Amino acid sequence: MAAASNAVMGNEPLPDFASLVKAHQAMVFSIALHYVRDRSAAEELAQDVFLQLHQSLADMQSGEHAARWLRKVAVHRSIDHARRSRFRPQVGLEDAPEPATPAAPGDPMLSERLRRLVASLPEKPRAVMLLRYQEDLDPEEIAATLAMPVRTVKSHLQRSLTMLREKASRAFTPAAGRQNLSREMGEVE
């Protein structure tokens, strides 16, 4: 998938729609899934993003342009969806379909806890964290995607990480029967 993504990301002529979908569906779906935390809503949202791309295909100049466009639209649509669903009842867990791919390796409990903590952030810092740690974008790229100053992006990142360290240190204490991750989480690069 990464190789396909790299091939499509280049500045070569725009690939066809099917290739774009295959190359970027993981990115678009994961942005939506991590932001809205509802698998069926994320699939629907990702599908809408690709249909919007299909309508705007004539405006795309290259594979890289399409990838940037998809990332931007996916984030903004996720933010809109989260805003709207605040006033709507959520679908129960029992109604959610099974994951299409097996869960990622690692500590699933820690990952879930971190996803929940990030989900508790306000919408813009949440989007910043997603783009930083899912898409591995640097602050300048995040600023361009979210149309905000680089300084604001850095400030969101710093504050969110501080908040996560504090919350994680409270959640993963030895008394809770888990290893003391608080110290580890506090390690600075």
Add this chain to the structure above:
Amino acid sequence: MSRLEDALREAFRTEDPGPQFTARVLAAAAGARRKEHWWSVAGLRWATAGALACVLLIGGSLEYRREQEERQGRLAKQQLVLALHIAGTKLNLARDRVQQLNAGD
């Protein structure tokens, strides 16, 4: 790089929605294309109907105007004939009067 950042990267790893998703998106896009095509055909029909309606409306209004002018022309002709008739009658009366006066002398 802190362990927290590593853990965040792990937590936010991308996940592929699977080949069924790809198929669904491509089918939806094909459906949208068909809908667009139908819309463009329907749009063409509507445009043709609109143009035809415009032609009929303009033609009708021109015809109505022409008839109005014709009716006004006929009316004016009748009035002129009547005016000439009255003037002729008056002239005849005047001529008869003059002749009567001449005969009396």
